[in-house]
Amino acid sequence: MAVLRREKGQSLQGSRIAVAILIGILLGCVFAVFYPHGFFSSNPTGSHRRIASSNLQTGLSSCESPERIKMVKSDIVLISEKNAELKKQVRELNEKLQLAEQGQDHAQKQVLLLGKQQKAGPFGTVKGLRTNPTVVPDESVNVRLAKLLEEVAVHKELIVALANSNVKTMLEVWFANIKKAGIRNYLVVALDDHIVDFCKSNDVPVYKRDPDSGIDSVARTGGNHAVSGLKFRILREFLQLGYSVLLSDVDIIYLQNPFDHLYRDSDVESMSDGHDNMTAYGFDDVFNEPAMGWARYAHTMRIWVYNSGFFYIRPTLPSIELLDRVAGRLSREPNSWDQAVFNEELFSPSHPGYDGLHAAKRTMDMFLFMNSKVLFKTVRKDPALKTLKPVIVHVNYHPDKLRRMQAVVEFYVNGKQDALDPFPDGSDW
Numbered sequence: 001m002a003v004l005r006r007e008k009g010q011s012l013q014g015s016r017i018a019v020a021i022l023i024g025i026l027l028g029c030v031f032a033v034f035y036p037h038g039f040f041s042s043n044p045t046g047s048h049r050r051i052a053s054s055n056l057q058t059g060l061s062s063c064e065s066p067e068r069i070k071m072v073k074s075d076i077v078l079i080s081e082k083n084a085e086l087k088k089q090v091r092e093l094n095e096k097l098q099l100a101e102q103g104q105d106h107a108q109k110q111v112l113l114l115g116k117q118q119k120a121g122p123f124g125t126v127k128g129l130r131t132n133p134t135v136v137p138d139e140s141v142n143v144r145l146a147k148l149l150e151e152v153a154v155h156k157e158l159i160v161a162l163a164n165s166n167v168k169t170m171l172e173v174w175f176a177n178i179k180k181a182g183i184r185n186y187l188v189v190a191l192d193d194h195i196v197d198f199c200k201s202n203d204v205p206v207y208k209r210d211p212d213s214g215i216d217s218v219a220r221t222g223g224n225h226a227v228s229g230l231k232f233r234i235l236r237e238f239l240q241l242g243y244s245v246l247l248s249d250v251d252i253i254y255l256q257n258p259f260d261h262l263y264r265d266s267d268v269e270s271m272s273d274g275h276d277n278m279t280a281y282g283f284d285d286v287f288n289e290p291a292m293g294w295a296r297y298a299h300t301m302r303i304w305v306y307n308s309g310f311f312y313i314r315p316t317l318p319s320i321e322l323l324d325r326v327a328g329r330l331s332r333e334p335n336s337w338d339q340a341v342f343n344e345e346l347f348s349p350s351h352p353g354y355d356g357l358h359a360a361k362r363t364m365d366m367f368l369f370m371n372s373k374v375l376f377k378t379v380r381k382d383p384a385l386k387t388l389k390p391v392i393v394h395v396n397y398h399p400d401k402l403r404r405m406q407a408v409v410e411f412y413v414n415g416k417q418d419a420l421d422p423f424p425d426g427s428d429w
């Protein structure tokens with residue numbers, strides 16, 4: 001489009017002098033009569049056309065004076081200048097349009113929406129965005145839940161656990177220690193009526209979904225995997241209502257208030273399945289292939305997975321996209337494990353044929369948000385680490401969950417120093 005216009009303009013300019021003289025002579029008088037104050041007010045291109053048509057209509061006129069010719073000449077120069085300026089503007093607009101059409105200026109559009117473009121600051125002072133804006137709360141998603149969360153949440157955040165009757169005894173230890181730690185903002189999403197009654201009789205905030213809702217029929221009739229997908233679908237509503245959720249399994253002992261130990265700078269802040277600095281926080285795992293000779297060492301980035309049974313998720317678009325992607329894949333791939341899918345969606349980079357998630361993530365301190373491998377393999381044998389009080393302990397690495405949960409309470413709450421000793425590091429099979 002820009003190119004076409006430019007060619008047209010050049011041909012006009014090429015014959016400019018001839019046209020100027022001719023038109024000047026022919027139309028000096030016409031201008032004097034009809035346009036005593038000049039005609040170049042707003043649309044130079046249009047004026048050109050107007051000159052031409054006036055010429056045809058009026059034919060030759062008589063009163064051509066040198067002043068008139070001069071005036072018309074200077075007017076035409078003015079047209080050309082205005083024309084050039086206009087073309088420049090069109091060119092610039094076209095460039096902007098092209099950029100937009102490439103679909104690669106998403107970030108630029110966000111900048112236009114959110115604020116001013118910035119210059120980069122001096123060396124070492126520059127930080128990219130990692131804290132995404134929260135979504136506008138949408139109460140219409142679930143009015144009943146919105147009302148409940150107004151009562152339960154503190155500063156728009158709360159702990160949420162899903163529970164059915166199979167985990168009732170663990171749930172009891174779970175909320176007993178939450179209460180003991182002085183935490184008020186927590187909620188049990190009951191998957192059956194027995195858990196509703198159990199929570200009510202223990203003064204535990206409980207929520208059960210509307211039995212008519214599409215999600216809930218999954219809970220009743222769906223297999224294991226459908227139910228694990230359920231967690232992510234239910235969480236979505238909390239986020240849509242504008243709440244940050246600390247999602248919690250029930251095999252977790254609370255020793256301090258976790259909300260005093262969050263950074264809140266990322267979409268997802270999660271505890272790790274890692275057991276030392278390297279595995280929890282990432283490391284360069286060097287792959288050795290001697291046949292490659294000089295290039296035998298290939299470097300890889302590794303990190304132990306995030307634990308999808310304990311993570312803090314902020315109500316942002318990337319967070320909700322994560323939940324949707326995980327729930328979608330769990331329903332399409334019935335043999336997949338929700339924690340594996342959660343990590344794949346969170347960490348896989350964009351590549352040909354695939355758009356990665358681009359969520360901001362943070363790994364929690366492995367000694368504050370401790371998994372049971374760290375506790376039984378390392379901490380309980382280390383006199384210094386033994387004295388530190390974690391925020392939570394997640395008995396995720398051991399199948400004898402209830403016994404180990406009780407031992408954790410004995411050790412950290414009741415100060416029984418040998419409470420952890422009877423257990424092997426791993427499970428006995």
Ligand SMILES: *[C@@H]1O[C@H](CO)[C@@H](O)[C@H](O)[C@H]1NC(C)=O
Pocket residue numbers: 277
């Ligand atoms: C792990 O990292 C922390 C923090 O960087 C450091 O203080 C500690 O010494 C490290 N531990 C080991 C065993 O390297």
